[in-house]
Amino acid sequence: MLGNFTFSIPTRVHFGDKALDSLKDELARFGETVLLTYGGGSIKKTGLYDRIVGILTDAGKEIVELPGVMPNPTADKLREGAKLAREVSADLILAVGGGSVIDYSKAVSVSAWCDEDPWDKYYLRMEDPDNKIIPVGSVLTMVGTGSEMNGGAVITNPEQKLKIGHVFGDEVFPKFSILDPVLTFTVPERQMVAGIFDMFNHITEQYFSGDDDNTSDYLAEGLMRNVIVSGRHAVKDPENYEARSNLMWDASLALNTLIALGKSTDWEVHMIGQAVGALTDATHGLTLAAVAPAYYRLIMPFGLERFKRFAEHVWDVDPAGKTDKEVAEEGIRRMEEWMQEIGVAKNLTELGVTEDMLDDIVKGTFIMEGGYHVLTKDEILDVLKASM
Amino acid sequence: MLGNFTFSIPTRVHFGDKALDSLKDELARFGETVLLTYGGGSIKKTGLYDRIVGILTDAGKEIVELPGVMPNPTADKLREGAKLAREVSADLILAVGGGSVIDYSKAVSVSAWCDEDPWDKYYLRMEDPDNKIIPVGSVLTMVGTGSEMNGGAVITNPEQKLKIGHVFGDEVFPKFSILDPVLTFTVPERQMVAGIFDMFNHITEQYFSGDDDNTSDYLAEGLMRNVIVSGRHAVKDPENYEARSNLMWDASLALNTLIALGKSTDWEVHMIGQAVGALTDATHGLTLAAVAPAYYRLIMPFGLERFKRFAEHVWDVDPAGKTDKEVAEEGIRRMEEWMQEIGVAKNLTELGVTEDMLDDIVKGTFIMEGGYHVLTKDEILDVLKASM
Numbered sequence: 031m032l033g034n035f036t037f038s039i040p041t042r043v044h045f046g047d048k049a050l051d052s053l054k055d056e057l058a059r060f061g062e063t064v065l066l067t068y069g070g071g072s073i074k075k076t077g078l079y080d081r082i083v084g085i086l087t088d089a090g091k092e093i094v095e096l097p098g099v100m101p102n103p104t105a106d107k108l109r110e111g112a113k114l115a116r117e118v119s120a121d122l123i124l125a126v127g128g129g130s131v132i133d134y135s136k137a138v139s140v141s142a143w144c145d146e147d148p149w150d151k152y153y154l155r156m157e158d159p160d161n162k163i164i165p166v167g168s169v170l171t172m173v174g175t176g177s178e179m180n181g182g183a184v185i186t187n188p189e190q191k192l193k194i195g196h197v198f199g200d201e202v203f204p205k206f207s208i209l210d211p212v213l214t215f216t217v218p219e220r221q222m223v224a225g226i227f228d229m230f231n232h233i234t235e236q237y238f239s240g241d242d243d244n245t246s247d248y249l250a251e252g253l254m255r256n257v258i259v260s261g262r263h264a265v266k267d268p269e270n271y272e273a274r275s276n277l278m279w280d281a282s283l284a285l286n287t288l289i290a291l292g293k294s295t296d297w298e299v300h301m302i303g304q305a306v307g308a309l310t311d312a313t314h315g316l317t318l319a320a321v322a323p324a325y326y327r328l329i330m331p332f333g334l335e336r337f338k339r340f341a342e343h344v345w346d347v348d349p350a351g352k353t354d355k356e357v358a359e360e361g362i363r364r365m366e367e368w369m370q371e372i373g374v375a376k377n378l379t380e381l382g383v384t385e386d387m388l389d390d391i392v393k394g395t396f397i398m399e400g401g402y403h404v405l406t407k408d409e410i411l412d413v414l415k416a417s418m
Numbered sequence: 419m420l421g422n423f424t425f426s427i428p429t430r431v432h433f434g435d436k437a438l439d440s441l442k443d444e445l446a447r448f449g450e451t452v453l454l455t456y457g458g459g460s461i462k463k464t465g466l467y468d469r470i471v472g473i474l475t476d477a478g479k480e481i482v483e484l485p486g487v488m489p490n491p492t493a494d495k496l497r498e499g500a501k502l503a504r505e506v507s508a509d510l511i512l513a514v515g516g517g518s519v520i521d522y523s524k525a526v527s528v529s530a531w532c533d534e535d536p537w538d539k540y541y542l543r544m545e546d547p548d549n550k551i552i553p554v555g556s557v558l559t560m561v562g563t564g565s566e567m568n569g570g571a572v573i574t575n576p577e578q579k580l581k582i583g584h585v586f587g588d589e590v591f592p593k594f595s596i597l598d599p600v601l602t603f604t605v606p607e608r609q610m611v612a613g614i615f616d617m618f619n620h621i622t623e624q625y626f627s628g629d630d631d632n633t634s635d636y637l638a639e640g641l642m643r644n645v646i647v648s649g650r651h652a653v654k655d656p657e658n659y660e661a662r663s664n665l666m667w668d669a670s671l672a673l674n675t676l677i678a679l680g681k682s683t684d685w686e687v688h689m690i691g692q693a694v695g696a697l698t699d700a701t702h703g704l705t706l707a708a709v710a711p712a713y714y715r716l717i718m719p720f721g722l723e724r725f726k727r728f729a730e731h732v733w734d735v736d737p738a739g740k741t742d743k744e745v746a747e748e749g750i751r752r753m754e755e756w757m758q759e760i761g762v763a764k765n766l767t768e769l770g771v772t773e774d775m776l777d778d779i780v781k782g783t784f785i786m787e788g789g790y791h792v793l794t795k796d797e798i799l800d801v802l803k804a805s806m
Contacts, residue, residue, distance in 0.1 A: 034436055
């Protein structure tokens with residue numbers, strides 16, 4: 031049954047190879063001081079930095095730079111950014127980069143005017159913001175997380191060995207996001223395929239929940255089919271505009287609440303993957319890819335009907351002459367073949383996980399209750415061991 | 419290729435069997451004077467009118483009533499509503515009803531503070547609003563048009579024998595819409611199935627355009643599959659909540675711009691159907707159902723690949739041993755069987771069309787250029803004759 035929900039997506043998306051032309055009009059809606067957040071400087075190499083600074087300057091903005099956002103943004107970096115945003119009284123935070131930079135910018139947006147420690151308030155205590163929120167806009171350069179069109183913001187605390195995602199409400203969604211597929215052409219293949227699996231897993235995390243038959247499930251199946259086809263094309267030819275543009279839009283739709291509407295959703299793969307990320311600093315999408323097959327094999331008996339449907343509707347498995355279990359297993363097998371094909375099938379060992387980390391990963395894994403089976407600590411360990 | 423687009427859906431949707439509980443909070447965002455628009459009074463029989471008036475009264479609103487919105491709202495009725503809305507300086511127009519009432523309310527919202535004749539400005543000249551727009555909210559009671567989540571507003575001018583839809587921008591979208599599937603249970607089956615075909619045709623109008631392979635196409639296929647399944651269930655048991663809730667949400671997603679993003683879109687079936695509606699006052703969805711099969715058979719050779727894909731992806735036609743044309747034709751045949759099954763397959767004669775009206779219908783049909791074939795006047799006549 032399609033459960034009760036509220037749909038509200040306040041992000042305006044400008045999409046396509048002319049999308050950056052819209053930045054000027056968007057900037058006009060905000061005040062003078064723009065906090066410009068970005069990562070390690072790859073946007074300087076590609077020339078995007080100069081283009082953005084040019085547009086900001088032409089628009090008469092005062093630019094305050096906040097570079098050096100790392101792939102897994104830390105609580106300390108969050109504190110630094112929040113302090114700066116408050117000091118300069120930023121009117122807009124403009125995030126230029128991938129999911130890490132945008133996640134980080136949203137975390138800063140709720141933290142700048144917060145009088146408590148933001149890690150404690152928003153991550154350990156998971157509270158909602160009750161202070162002024164600075165508006166965020168984004169120019170996306172790397173595809174996968176969907177951060178450009180949702181309220182999610184993952185922050186890592188290396189001292190506490192925790193990587194936690196807070197999913198804020200629609201007041202924290204970026205006010206606008208600029209999505210130009212051409213800006214993603216320069217992303218290294220390794221990161222592109224990690225993003226492809228990240229978005230695919232966002233869809234399965236929502237699809238593998240509930241025993242209903244509703245609109246969100248059918249949309250999820252359509253999105254998965256497109257990610258599979260477009261992923262194949264993108265790996266063969268990273269400058270295939272059709273494939274890259276489909277993937278860019280798929281990623282946004284995979285995690286902008288649309289396909290979660292009316293569903294309980296699972297997210298256990300992300301919980302395990304984030305616990306791995308907290309200890310290894312491994313690329314997010316690869317941590318998901320490493321543990322997803324073992325996790326889905328473990329929970330398959332508890333949601334057999336849905337795994338059978340996944341096999342038939344998403345992977346075109348012919349059920350004739352097969353038991354439900356055989357059909358379901360064939361679906362997971364085809365998913366793994368596709369993961370091999372796009373080059374995202376790595377195990378935890380390859381990501382730097384060693385046996386002595388496993389207990390800490392288990393400890394750092396949040397246990398979710400929306401999926402087909404609530405894991406025990408022992409089962410998390412089983413999944414990890416099967417993924418080494 | 420996924421063409422360039424801007425995505426912006428400012429409507430907040432409250433969905434489910436408790437959705438009306440959200441009306442109070444929504445009302446708090448607007449001023450005191452609420453123009454309450456509704457149709458022929460069926461909401462009084464069902465008790466919905468009393469519930470709404472109770473909520474408005476509790477919220478301290480001053481209610482100005484604007485009842486009597488007809489199934490095909492007329493230009494004269496629009497003028498009447500615009501005058502009233504301006505006289506009382508309405509802060510919000512609350513539309514309670516189906517697509518006609520919501521369409522009408524949006525047309526009033528842009529017309530109240532317009533100093534020209536709204537039919538001339540917005541329909542004959544198709545201009546954009548450049549005056550104050552009164553916000554609209556909706557409580558939906560009949561499913562199909564998708565008006566609850568878009569900027570479309572169809573108005574009929576019986577004297578001029580014209581029924582024209584103006585698709586306004588996101589500033590005209592309802593600010594909020596209350597979607598409670600239970601409120602649709604009392605809709606007569608004849609109107610329910612007309613709505614089901616209306617939403618299905620909204621999807622095909624967008625799907626049958628372009629030769630690309632993009633996200634919007636995959637989402638459209640998922641939506642169509644859900645409409646087909648849910649439509650069957652709803653006809654067997656109109657109080658099947660899962661089916662009715664799926665259909666309610668499908669209808670909104672079918673026409674809220676989502677599956678049109680990056681596509682040229684066609685809309686020729688709607689143009690012919692609206693021309694039929696201008697002369698007969700027939701139910702909108704039935705006019706579409708009457709002409710759609712003949713229209714799609716006519717354009718099939720020009721978009722054969724897409725019609726083949728429609729057959730395979732939406733109707734599960736097995737292509738083995740068949741020519742592309744045979745596969746494509748089998749898809750249309752299955753669509754017709756489904757239309758028979760849900761009881762929406764009527765011809766134009768049954769809708770009151772007589773031979774002597776055909777010339778006027780051809781004259782009143784706008785010719786669209788986004789589909790697989792641009793019709794000639796003779797071809798429109800052929801479609802009409804084949805649909806009698």
